[in-house]
Amino acid sequence: MARDLEQIRADAAAWHVRLRDADGAEWEAFSDWLAEDVRHGEAYDIVEAADIAIEPLLSAVSFREAANDHGDADIESERPAPHRRRVVGGLFVAASLVAGLFAWQTFSTDRYLVRTAGGEQRTIALDAGTRIVLNGGTTMRFDRKDPRFASLVEGEALFHVRHDKAQPFTLHVGEDRIRDAGTIFNVVKTAEATRVAVSEGKVVYNPDAENVSLGAGQALVDPATGTELRVEPVALDTVGGWRRGRLVYAGAPLSRVAADLERSLGVAISVDRAIAGRAVSGSIVLDGKGPLQIERLEHALDVSIIAGPAGWTMKPASGARR
Numbered sequence: 664m665a666r667d668l669e670q671i672r673a674d675a676a677a678w679h680v681r682l683r684d685a686d687g688a689e690w691e692a693f694s695d696w697l698a699e700d701v702r703h704g705e706a707y708d709i710v711e712a713a714d715i716a717i718e719p720l721l722s723a724v725s726f727r728e729a730a731n732d733h734g735d736a737d738i739e740s741e742r743p744a745p746h747r748r749r750v751v752g753g754l755f756v757a758a759s760l761v762a763g764l765f766a767w768q769t770f771s772t773d774r775y776l777v778r779t780a781g782g783e784q785r786t787i788a789l790d791a792g793t794r795i796v797l798n799g800g801t802t803m804r805f806d807r808k809d810p811r812f813a814s815l816v817e818g819e820a821l822f823h824v825r826h827d828k829a830q831p832f833t834l835h836v837g838e839d840r841i842r843d844a845g846t847i848f849n850v851v852k853t854a855e856a857t858r859v860a861v862s863e864g865k866v867v868y869n870p871d872a873e874n875v876s877l878g879a880g881q882a883l884v885d886p887a888t889g890t891e892l893r894v895e896p897v898a899l900d901t902v903g904g905w906r907r908g909r910l911v912y913a914g915a916p917l918s919r920v921a922a923d924l925e926r927s928l929g930v931a932i933s934v935d936r937a938i939a940g941r942a943v944s945g946s947i948v949l950d951g952k953g954p955l956q957i958e959r960l961e962h963a964l965d966v967s968i969i970a971g972p973a974g975w976t977m978k979p980a981s982g983a984r985r
Contacts (some may be wrong), residue, residue, distance in 0.1 A: 665784045668702070675706035694780040701777075707893065773807040779818070782929020789813070791863065792825025798905055799926040804835075819851040819926055821903035826864070840948065843868045848877075849903045853922060857885045862902035868892075883920065908949040914942045921977060924949075924960070931974025938966065938979055 664952025678693055697704050779785050781799040782836055788794045789810035799801060801818025811827070814835035824832045834841040834853050846864025847935040850857070857870060860882040868883055875894065877883055882897040901911040905927050912920060918939040921932040947963055950956065957968045959973070964975045 671700070671702055671706045675703065675710045678707060679710045682799075694783050697778075697780070698783075698785065704777055705775045708778070749783065773809075774804055775807065776802060776804050776816075778802045780929060781925060781931075782927065790825060792823075795824050796821045796823075796903070798908060799929055801926070815850055815852050817852050819849070819905070819923075821847070821849045821906060823847050824864075839869055840871070842870050846879075847902070854887060855919075856887055859883045859885075860897045860902045862899045910947040910949070912943045912945060912947075914944055917941045917943055917966070917977065920947075920964065928956075932977065933974065933979045935979065 681689060682693060713957050777787060779797045779801045783799050785797045788792055793810060794814060798819040802816040803820060804814040804816060806812045810958060811830050811832045817835060825842040832843040836850060836857050839857060841859060844865040846861055846866055848859060848861045848866050850859050857895055859877060861877045861879050863879050864877060868877060875883060880896060880899055881894055883894050885892040900982045906913055910923055918934050920943050921934045925932045943964060955969060961968050965980045967980055969976045969978065
């Protein structure tokens with residue numbers, strides 16, 4: 664078991680280096696590796712945290728040159744080290760910090776992160792009656808010792824929660840809290856807003872502040888701009904529709920539609936500012952990522968979609984393929 668864990672840690676460090684210049688195939692392979700074992704994601708999170716922690720310190724690290732072929736003694740170089748030497752040295756320091764971080768996490772906390780790549784879906788079971796489905800491009804935090812806790816850092820997830828009046832399930836979304844009252848609900852957190860939609864049962868949004876109760880068929884939008892949150896109706900069969908490749912809108916801005924598509928398709932999507940705020944109503948069915956999917960989206964959204972190596976760009980419809 665210990666040997667197995669050592670290999671997972673080594674693989675996590677190797678993936679962290681490979682992803683610096685990864686192509687699409689390598690990102691897909693990385694997603695497959697994450698899906699193989701929950702410990703893979705946990706190990707990668709620790710490696711990534713170590714890398715972030717040491718980055719500000721690398722400028723103060725001195726790298727010693729190896730002796731050259733002329734017999735000179737080791738010389739402490741005062742000139743900037745080449746990038747590759749910096750990476751190797753950084754990895755050496757990172758390895759020490761990673762080992763410390765693994766030990767620290769083992770003894771100090773049971774919290775862990777789960778991340779999904781764009782286009783990936785992943786289900787986390789917290790107990791016999793509670794499961795959470797993460798959409799693509801989503802990060803969540805869980806607690807091994809507390810199945811009634813979860814935190815949505817960013818992205819989107821669908822919650823099926825077992826009700827326990829004595830110990831209610833609480834979802835943390837930044838500063839906000841969503842308390843379950845036995846339900847199925849969907850939550851999206853982006854830089855623009857937090858959105859909650861309920862298809863069964865009831866939730867309470869910020870029970871210690873606004874204390875807004877949402878029942879089946881209701882949705883809440885809490886803008887990040889500080890403007891007043893609003894409650895609106897939502898069709899039951901559209902809540903969590905992304906799981907089945909179906910997205911339904913009633914006057915949503917095109918920028919939001921693009922963000923939803925990006926999570927589900929795993930393709931980076933930008934929108935021309937001239938049409939980013941245009942309202943979209945209707946249903947979109949997703950069944951691929953290639954030219955046929957682009958063509959269907961062009962017709963459904965009345966836009967021109969330009970596919971490039973960095974992703975898709977939505978522009979006004981003039982010149983769209985028809």
